[in-house]
Amino acid sequence: EAGVVQSPRYKIIEKKQPVAFWCNPISGHNTLYWYLQNLGQGPELLIRYENEEAVDDSQLPKDRFSAERLKGVDSTLKIQPAELGDSAVYLCASSPSQGLTDTQYFGPGTRLTVL
Amino acid sequence: AQRVTQPEKLLSVFKGAPVELKCNYSYSGSPELFWYVQYSRQRLQLLLRHISRESIKGFTADLNKGETSFHLKKPFAQEEDSAMYYCALKDRTGANNLFFGTGTRLTVIP
Numbered sequence: 732e733a734g735v736v737q738s739p740r741y742k743i744i745e746k747k748q749p750v751a752f753w754c755n756p757i758s759g760h761n762t763l764y765w766y767l768q769n770l771g772q773g774p775e776l777l778i779r780y781e782n783e784e785a786v787d788d789s790q791l792p793k794d795r796f797s798a799e800r801l802k803g804v805d806s807t808l809k810i811q812p813a814e815l816g817d818s819a820v821y822l823c824a825s826s827p828s829q830g831l832t833d834t835q836y837f838g839p840g841t842r843l844t845v846l
Numbered sequence: 847a848q849r850v851t852q853p854e855k856l857l858s859v860f861k862g863a864p865v866e867l868k869c870n871y872s873y874s875g876s877p878e879l880f881w882y883v884q885y886s887r888q889r890l891q892l893l894l895r896h897i898s899r900e901s902i903k904g905f906t907a908d909l910n911k912g913e914t915s916f917h918l919k920k921p922f923a924q925e926e927d928s929a930m931y932y933c934a935l936k937d938r939t940g941a942n943n944l945f946f947g948t949g950t951r952l953t954v955i956p
Contacts (some may be wrong), residue, residue, distance in 0.1 A: 734889070771855075773932050773946030774890070787943065822890070835944060839892040 735838035737823050749811035752841045756804070756825030763800060764835060765808050766822040774822050776828045780806065781828075810843075818845045848873050850935050852947035859923045860955045867918040867950045869889040869907075869933030878936040879909055880944070885929045893918075893931070903927070923954045 736755040744750050752766040756763050761782050766774035777796070779787040782803035791798065795814070800806040810817055826833040849872040859865045871877060882891040894902045896909040896916060907918045916933060933947040 771948065773850075773934070774944075775946070776943050778945065790924050832894075834892050839889045 732825040735823055735825055735836055737821075737838035737841055739841055740839060741842050741844075743815055743846065745846050746815055747812040749809065750813050750843060751809045752821050752823075752843075753805055754806045754808070754823030754838060756806075756823070757836055760825035760836075761803070761828050762826045762833070763806050764822075764824040764826075765798060765806070766824065768822055768840070770819070777808070796812065813843075813845045815845050818843055848935055848937060848945045850933050850945055850947035852931075852933055852950050854950045855948070856951050858953045858955055861925055862922050863936070865920050865923040865927070865950065865952065865954075867931050867933075869916045869918065870914070870948060871914050871916065871933075871935050872947075873914075873935055876938055878938055880934040880936065881905070881907055881916075881918050882932045882934055882946070883929050884932070890932070923952075924936075925954050925956055928952055928954045 735757055738753050742750055763780040765777040767777050769772045776790055778785055778791045778798050780800045784801050796810055798808045808821060820842050822840045823838040824835040826835045851870045853868055876943060879896045882890050883893040884890045895904060905920045907916050907917055909916050930949050930951050932949045937943050937944045
């Protein structure tokens, strides 16, 4: 099994440009998470989906960030416009459900550099 | 509010020596604690969770509610244990979200 797939793996853009990240979760996983990981920090949740519904987006900076999970499978996270401080690794994870014992499986991440 | 503290950014031990990675947490309810590991060039993966009470790759971690700690231990470190280790807490009410510490980079010296 491929696990959680993310693309691109690396992205370099200039500030004020838009950028999008794509995630395909493990087949059958209903819950999908987007995390932000700054250098030297642990992952921080941005948004969580249950199927196609965003059930927790309280940490998503909605002025420039948006996300969607059409059809409840793969998901896209977008930043428009990007700022220098957005340089980080963006991780996607999935789990079978949001149950207490469900393990989250992480993708390899997308490393964003904003110049 | 939830908080996970890993006081050591870097930890180096010699092969065969015991290792302990510290994790303290702050949470008003009854948390679920995890250790995640990221080996070089690999993705973040679950190492163990406190409710399982199992030993994975020789590592164990005991939840100490009195000291609000969940330290990760291994009696004899191996070179392949060199990695980044993250302690994480799951909110068991409402959102069930994971909160991560800042991580400890373990280096096992041959």
